[in-house]
Amino acid sequence: xxxxxxxxxxxxxxxxxxxxxxxxxxxxxxxxxxxxxxxxxxxxxxxxxxxxxxxxxxxxxxxxxxxxxxxxxxxxxxxxxxxxxxxxxxxxxxxxxxxxxxxxxxxxxxxxxxxxxxxxxxxxxxxxxxxxxxxxxxxxxxxxxxxxxxxxxxxxxxxxxxxxxxxxxxxxxxxxxxxxxxxxxxxxxxxxxxxxxxxxxxxxxxxxxxxxxxxxxxxxxxxxxxxxxxxxxxxxxxxxxxxxxxxxxxxxxxxxxxxxxxxxxxxxxxxxxxxxxxxxxxxxxxxxxxxxxxxxxxxxxxxxxxxxxxxxxxxxxxxxxxxxxxxxxxxxxxxxxxxxxxxxxxxxxxxxxxxxxxxxxxxxxxxxxxxxxxxxxxxxxxxxxxxxxxxxxxxxxx
Amino acid sequence: xxxxxxxxxxxxxxxxxxxxxxxxxxxxxxxxxxxxxxxxxxxxxxxxxxxxxxxxxxxxxxxxxxxxxxxxxxxxxxxxxxxxxxxxxxxx
Numbered sequence: 001x002x003x004x005x006x007x008x009x010x011x012x013x014x015x016x017x018x019x020x021x022x023x024x025x026x027x028x029x030x031x032x033x034x035x036x037x038x039x040x041x042x043x044x045x046x047x048x049x050x051x052x053x054x055x056x057x058x059x060x061x062x063x064x065x066x067x068x069x070x071x072x073x074x075x076x077x078x079x080x081x082x083x084x085x086x087x088x089x090x091x092x093x094x095x096x097x098x099x100x101x102x103x104x105x106x107x108x109x110x111x112x113x114x115x116x117x118x119x120x121x122x123x124x125x126x127x128x129x130x131x132x133x134x135x136x137x138x139x140x141x142x143x144x145x146x147x148x149x150x151x152x153x154x155x156x157x158x159x160x161x162x163x164x165x166x167x168x169x170x171x172x173x174x175x176x177x178x179x180x181x182x183x184x185x186x187x188x189x190x191x192x193x194x195x196x197x198x199x200x201x202x203x204x205x206x207x208x209x210x211x212x213x214x215x216x217x218x219x220x221x222x223x224x225x226x227x228x229x230x231x232x233x234x235x236x237x238x239x240x241x242x243x244x245x246x247x248x249x250x251x252x253x254x255x256x257x258x259x260x261x262x263x264x265x266x267x268x269x270x271x272x273x274x275x276x277x278x279x280x281x282x283x284x285x286x287x288x289x290x291x292x293x294x295x296x297x298x299x300x301x302x303x304x305x306x307x308x309x310x311x312x313x314x315x316x317x318x319x320x321x322x323x324x325x326x327x328x329x330x331x332x333x334x335x336x337x338x339x340x341x342x343x344x345x346x347x348x349x350x351x352x353x354x355x356x357x358x359x360x361x362x363x364x365x366x367x368x369x370x371x372x373x374x375x376x377x378x379x380x381x382x383x384x385x386x387x388x389x390x391x392x393x394x395x396x397x398x
Numbered sequence: 399x400x401x402x403x404x405x406x407x408x409x410x411x412x413x414x415x416x417x418x419x420x421x422x423x424x425x426x427x428x429x430x431x432x433x434x435x436x437x438x439x440x441x442x443x444x445x446x447x448x449x450x451x452x453x454x455x456x457x458x459x460x461x462x463x464x465x466x467x468x469x470x471x472x473x474x475x476x477x478x479x480x481x482x483x484x485x486x487x488x489x490x
Contacts, residue, residue: 137444183426183441235438239469323448323467386444393451394467 013064014074018050023081030082031359034366037211039168043078043085048120052089054113056096061110062117068097068245068312069305072252079256080263083370084212086256088122088165090249095123095173097245098189099230101312102237108227112191123191124169126160126220127242130202134161134379137238138184142177143229152226156190157219159202164215167201170194172220175234187234190224197222209369239321244308247333251301254340254374261347261367262294268351268362283350290346297339304332323394330383337374344368411458412479418457419475422450433475447472454478460485 013019026043033040047053056071057063071093079086096116103109115121127136141158156176163172171193178188202217230237265287272281307328311319319325347364348355354362399407412433420428423437424446431440442450450472455461460482462471471481 183439185441185443186439233439235469318468318470319465321468321470322464324464389445389448393448393455393462394464395461 013050013052013055013066014070014077016050018046019052019074022046022050022052023077026078026085027081030085031366033082033084033212034209034370037206037214039165039214040082040085040088040212041168043082044088044122044168047085047089048122051117051120053092053120053122054096054117056093057100057113057117061113063113068248068308072248072301072305075249075252076256076259079253080260082212083253083257083367084210086253087210087213087250090246090253091125091164092123093249094242094245095125098173098237098241099191101241102189102230102232104231106227106231108225109191109230119170121170122165122168123171123173124163124166126158126163126166126172126174126218128161129175130159130161130217132184134382136175136242136378137187137235139175139177139187140184141174142180142182143188143190144180146223153223154226154229155221155223157221159217159219161217162215163199163218163220164213166199166216166218167214172197172199174220178233185235189230189234189237191228191230192220192222192224196224208372209366210373236321239326240312240317243326244312244320244329247329247336248301248305248308250374250377251304251332251336254336254371255297255301257367257371258294258297258340258343258347261344261364261371262290264355264362264364264367265290265347265350268354271362286346286350290343290350293339293343293346297336297343300332300335300339304329323390324396327387327390327394327396330387333378334380334383337377337380340371340374341368344371408479408483411482412475414457415454415475415478415482418450418453422446422453424449431475433479435475436473437475438469438473442472454482458482458486460489 022043025046026040029040029042052074054063055066059065075086075090078089099109099113128134129140131140132138141156143154143156146153146155156174158174158176171191174190174192175187176190177184178186198221200219202219205214205216269281269283269287272283311317344364344367348368351362351364354360355364357363358365419431419437423442425431425440425442427440431437451462451467466481471477
């Protein structure tokens with residue numbers, strides 16, 4: 001397959017005034033979003049104004065045909081200002097990619113994508129379910145035919161343990177068993193509109209960090225057309241898109257948070273140096289140590305992005321469904337999530353009490369709290385256990 | 399090897415694979431599974447598939463290279479049989 005056509009290079013879009021404005025707005029409201037644990041409405045409105053919610057959609061449907069590298073850069077820049085906004089942007093792009101890459105020739109989904117471009121619709125996802133302990137690859141709720149319906153109507157009810165920005169999204173992608181008799185791992189992905197759904201929050205979202213993502217549990221119930229079911233098994237969507245794109249974009253959120261914390265630490269060291277010209281402050285050594293960790297972190301994320309781009313849009317796509325790739329992409333998530341918490345911790349050591357404070361230019365409290373979500377979003381222990389099993393057959397480097 | 403001999407070996411291989419699937423794939427309704435059934439759809443988890451892979455490597459004295467450790471290859475008894483056959487051909 002040839003490279004997708006682009007009307008405008010994404011770096012140009014990201015450099016354009018509307019996206020730069022979104023970055024300013026995200027930075028401006030980040031502390032308030034965090035303190036109040038509220039949805040970053042201003043920043044998301046600014047992203048809509050910049051047309052950024054449809055960057056991942058192909059040009060032929062009115063999007064920008066953005067590659068994952070472009071989306072990764074935008075995610076990182078947003079997350080340096082407001083991690084909640086960065087994570088919402090990242091998650092939305094994951095949903096878009098799932099549709100774009102797996103809708104085959106579905107007319108319904110083609111029309112839908114044009115609607116996303118026109119209306120800058122925000123898409124959330126319900127992949128977790130109460131009773132399954134966070135295993136995305138299993139479902140209890142099932143697509144159930146509506147008895148005696150004239151059209152091809154189906155219905156479902158799902159108790160999702162978490163739906164990030166569920167109360168603020170326009171549409172929802174839900175994993176469900178293919179039929180009421182299907183095994184728990186025989187899943188499909190269904191797109192429905194919140195305006196046609198009954199969605200009741202089951203819990204509150206008052207967390208240590210990532211407070212602005214507003215991710216409580218929901219019970220969702222709705223009826224929809226069979227056309228709204230993506231035409232391939234969720235197993236393929238997960239292996240080829242959801243897992244790799246999530247881990248790559250999340251890693252960019254965490255890299256953005258760490259970059260923010262590093263900059264604050266660097267500014268702190270510079271301020272110290274200015275107070276005593278000619279003497280290198282002792283914290284400078286810690287900063288240089290942190291700088292080398294940041295270089296490793298960036299290389300890790302960059303390498304994973306490049307590998308995915310090499311496989312995603314070519315006839316090597318099958319490579320994404322191999323055990324070796326599963327091991328490597330799980331490793332990215334584990335390593336990046338640990339690197340983020342360590343980087344923020346390192347920045348705190350450098351900034352001392354100026355970093356421990358909840359306000360001021362050297363505060364890294366929000367960054368540290370946000371970074372601690374990384375190891376929990378799909379628990380690292382779960383991924384380590386998965387890799388432990390996969391490494392019984394996969395021989396690294398072979 | 400004559401075509402009939404090859405067919406016999408193929409049938410024997412499939413029977414051996416079938417036994418391993420029965421013992422290791424953790425399927426609730428194994429008796430409904432035929433050679434072309436989708437094992438994942440029948441309930442094989444990714445962990446069970448790893449256990450099955452190890453059992454297959456032992457039974458047939460082969461090693462699956464990374465390029466073969468994919469979902470398509472372990473999707474059905476038929477697809478496993480052709481993978482094993484291609485590895486045995488390489489080993490000969």
